[in-house]
Amino acid sequence: MVIVMQAFCFLLLYKYSNNFRITQDYTVFPLLSRFDFSKNSATFSPARLSGENFPFSSGGPYNLGPFRCYSRSTMDLITSFSLIQWVTFAMAAVLIGLTKAGLDGGALIAVPLMAAAFGGRFSTGLLLGVLMTADLPAVWNYRHDPSIPHLKRTLPWAVIGIGIGAIVGGLIPDKAFRIIMGSLIIASALILAYREITGQRPMINADWRFSLPLGLLAGFASMVGNAAGSIMGLYLLSSGLVKGNIIGTSVWFFFLLNLVKLPFHLFVWHTVSGPTLLADLLLVPITVLSTYFGIRLVRHIPEKPYRIFLVCAAAAGGLYLLLR
Secondary structure, three states: OHHHHHHHHHHHHHHHHHHOEOOOOOOOOHHHOOOOEEOOOOOOOHHHHOOOOOOOOOOOOOOEOOEEEOOOEOOHHHHHOOHHHHHHHHHHHHHHHHHHOOOOOHHHHHHHHHHHHHOHHHHHHHHHHHHHHHHHHHHHHOOOOOOHHHHHHHHHHHHHHHHHHHHHHHHOOHHHHHHHHHHHHHHHHHHHHHHHHHOOOOOOOOOHHHHHHHHHHHHHHHHHHOOOHHHHHHHHHHOOOOHHHHHHHHHHHHHHHHHHHHHHHHHHOOOOOHHHHHHHHHOHHHHHHHHHHHHHHHOOOOHHHHHHHHHHHHHHHHHHHHHO
16 A cells, blocks of 8 residues: 555656756746756755755856756656665654654654755755654644643744744754753653652643743754754653643644744745655655554553653653764
8 A cells, every 4th residue: 555655656746747847948946946956967966955055936047156057857856866865764754753643752763864864954854844744644633632721831932942943043053052952851851750750740830931941942942953852742741741632732733833844944944845845745655654553553552651651762862962
């Protein structure tokens, strides 16, 4: 079934590929204006897609030093990625699908894998389409489970955090960001683990003094490094929610957050374009089926082991940020 669905996506892309084409007069479909740049034969290069010198909309031939636009179909995207890159991309889609289903920790592997295969900034835009694809079956399955009060308390601050991350994220040294984030996550995980073992009451209440900094931090971390899963997981776990509410609230939180992030990736960072969306389209079957598989798997995990799993996954995420 997966093979059939995957083949359908390839055929769909092939059928409509001529609608997304760079013509001889250099008139470019806006979303594809950063696709075919080369020195001689216009070989696709992901690293070039994220440069600030590539305008978002077209308006004639682009003079970028020795690089110019050439007439080529976006079908070249399929063959431009190496086999290793496609395998890595598919593995990341599976891991993200499982993460969206509630099995936190998969994204901790997917993000560095994609960064190594495609480059840090470009991989964030490439992954956003996969994240949003996995969001759809997850939000439908957990449509009755989100804690609306927790969403209302954290989402506004998270949106502000996204804006801050989009504007000043590049000014913060990557190493400093990882150290701060990793330290906070590990410290929170240790405190939470102690409270889970001793059976103490939740340490976070409805006070805005908790939701404001956590929302800002989650939005900022989600924008600059896709590293907000552990933060939100610890926050919801510390709030005393049960498994279904934790997963449902987290799924809806990041679904709405990804919708807010999309314009920033399109118009500010220029990391989402026609080619990246078409590449994401090819992995829709894998992403959706992985999400549904994860949903079925999570149902069979008891409450207590799941809470322990969340703490361990968060601690692993913090440790990864420190050692990366």
